[in-house]
Amino acid sequence: MRRYLIFLIAVIAFSCASTKTVTKVDDDMTVREYKTDEYFGPKKKLAITKFENATRFGKRRLGDHISDVLATELAKTGRFILLDRENVDKILEQLSFSQAGLTAGELQQIQLIDADFLLTGTVTHYSVTTSGSKSIFKKSKTQTAEVAADVRMINVRTGEIILSESGRGIAERKYEEVLGVGETGGYDESLEMDAFRAAVIKLTENIIPAIDEIPWSCDVVKVVETKVYIDAGKKSNLKIGDLMEIYHQGAEVKNLAGQILGYEEILVGSGTLVDFIGEDGAILRVESGEGFILPLICKISPGNSRQSGGIQ
Numbered sequence: 142m143r144r145y146l147i148f149l150i151a152v153i154a155f156s157c158a159s160t161k162t163v164t165k166v167d168d169d170m171t172v173r174e175y176k177t178d179e180y181f182g183p184k185k186k187l188a189i190t191k192f193e194n195a196t197r198f199g200k201r202r203l204g205d206h207i208s209d210v211l212a213t214e215l216a217k218t219g220r221f222i223l224l225d226r227e228n229v230d231k232i233l234e235q236l237s238f239s240q241a242g243l244t245a246g247e248l249q250q251i252q253l254i255d256a257d258f259l260l261t262g263t264v265t266h267y268s269v270t271t272s273g274s275k276s277i278f279k280k281s282k283t284q285t286a287e288v289a290a291d292v293r294m295i296n297v298r299t300g301e302i303i304l305s306e307s308g309r310g311i312a313e314r315k316y317e318e319v320l321g322v323g324e325t326g327g328y329d330e331s332l333e334m335d336a337f338r339a340a341v342i343k344l345t346e347n348i349i350p351a352i353d354e355i356p357w358s359c360d361v362v363k364v365v366e367t368k369v370y371i372d373a374g375k376k377s378n379l380k381i382g383d384l385m386e387i388y389h390q391g392a393e394v395k396n397l398a399g400q401i402l403g404y405e406e407i408l409v410g411s412g413t414l415v416d417f418i419g420e421d422g423a424i425l426r427v428e429s430g431e432g433f434i435l436p437l438i439c440k441i442s443p444g445n446s447r448q449s450g451g452i453q
Contacts, residue, residue, distance in 0.1 A: 183378050188256035188259045188297075189212050192292075193262070193263045203267055207264055207290050210337045214345045222376050260293070262292035262293055266288065266289035267288055269332070270287075281316065286332040286335070294351060311339065312335035359439050361439060367427040369424070371439050374418060375417055383413070383445055384414075384441075386439065386441075386442050387408070387411060388438050389433075389437055390436040410430015
């Protein structure tokens with residue numbers, strides 16, 4: 142009988158231990174590390190500004206949290222060069238963004254950050270609640286943190302908003318006590334960050350495909366005889382021997398609302414990467430074409446072994 146009681150108490154204690162669940166409510170999947178296949182393509186430059194906080198709680202802290210977690214998740218993919226957020230915030234401090242796009246003046250200022258894409262957004266919901274029940278034999282308590290955020294991704298070259306997405310995450314901690322056996326506890330401070338991260342996972346899974354659809358490119362900063370100097374190098378995951386196409390960037394192409402859709406591009410030559418300049422620059426040896434006149438951009442050649450999409 143005594144052994145039976147000891148066994149019963151052990152079973153009750155095990156069943157009453159606290160449990161923690163973190164979910165993305167969009168598809169009710171358990172939060173996980175975002176993983177991709179090995180990435181071989183060139184990295185794109187990404188700037189993440191501080192998110193606004195549209196909730197009644199946390200003031201600036203919530204916006205900082207979502208920006209930090211988003212940067213961490215995107216860095217794990219190995220597909221981006223993330224620019225220093227403090228410097229980005231200083232440049233963008235006086236700017237405001239809208240779904241309609243950016244003014245010409247705003248676009249010129251954004252281009253100063255030397256990024257391909259800019260991510261900005263808003264924390265739209267934040268809540269922390271505690272619920273529970275109590276009877277003669279059993280007590281239970283559930284702590285829940287819920288976060289929702291909207292994100293906008295802007296193509297820095299054109300000012301076009303290429304992605305507008307929302308993500309929501311929930312993190313829960315459950316405590317149960319039966320016949321005085323089990324676990325109780327105060328507020329689990331990690332729940333908040335888990336909820337932020339669960340929301341960001343959803344955003345990340347939409348951001349990456351949207352960026353992958355846009356071909357990688359970089360700017361030509363200088364041309365000297367048969368050498369072409371570009372503003373991408375080792376950090377961008379370029380390799381010696383990469384073959385690139387050189388395009389002259391022509392006039393802006395706008396829609397009827399006056400927004401920039403892109404630029405006329407004329408293929409004027411090609412070059413092979415032969416040397417690096419520091420971490421962020423490289424030199425191409427001209428293989429075809431002559432008389433290059435800025436502005437010029439470079440793209441990975443379709444004949445290159447590493448496509449700009451990057452999965453091999």
